[in-house]
Amino acid sequence: MTKLxxxxxxxxxxxxxxxxxxxxxxxxxxxxxDKLQFLGATTxxxxxxKSMQIEGEDVETVKKGQKVGIKVPERVRPTDEVYxxxx
Numbered sequence: 001m002t003k004l005x006x007x008x009x010x011x012x013x014x015x016x017x018x019x020x021x022x023x024x025x026x027x028x029x030x031x032x033x034d035k036l037q038f039l040g041a042t043t044x045x046x047x048x049x050k051s052m053q054i055e056g057e058d059v060e061t062v063k064k065g066q067k068v069g070i071k072v073p074e075r076v077r078p079t080d081e082v083y084x085x086x087x
Contacts, residue, residue, distance in 0.1 A: 006037060006083040012076045013067070021069045022076045030068075030084055031061045038072065040080030047073055 009028030016023070022038070030036070030049065037046045052059050053069045062068045 003087075005086050007086060008081055009036075009084045010082040012038070012040075012080040012082065013078055015076050015078070016069075017075075020072055020075075022072045022080075022082075023067060023069050024082055026062050026066050026068055027064055028084060029061065029063050035085040036070075037083040037085055038074075038076050038080050039083065040077055043074070043076055043080045045074050046085065 007028060009030055010024040010026045012022050013025050014023035015021070030052075032049050032052060035046060035048050038044070049070060051071065052062055054062070054066060059068070
């Protein structure tokens with residue numbers, strides 16, 4: 001059985017209801033296809049990144065210090081922590 005590890009890669013700083021996008025301040029590195037966990041006082045779900053945008057432009061990779069928008073299936077809140085799940 002593979003052991004999963006979690007690495008904190010950012011924090012939500014804004015949420016847009018339509019089209020359900022989390023704005024995240026990145027403190028690590030993420031790529032399209034990575035699995036993320038959103039965790040907060042009332043938030044706890046996992047998802048795979050299907051697409052990301054920086055200022056309206058699609059990107060494949062986001063690095064430390066960048067701010068990115070990711071479409072999410074559930075509501076998130078500012079200060080929710082974002083973890084990358086690594087197998």
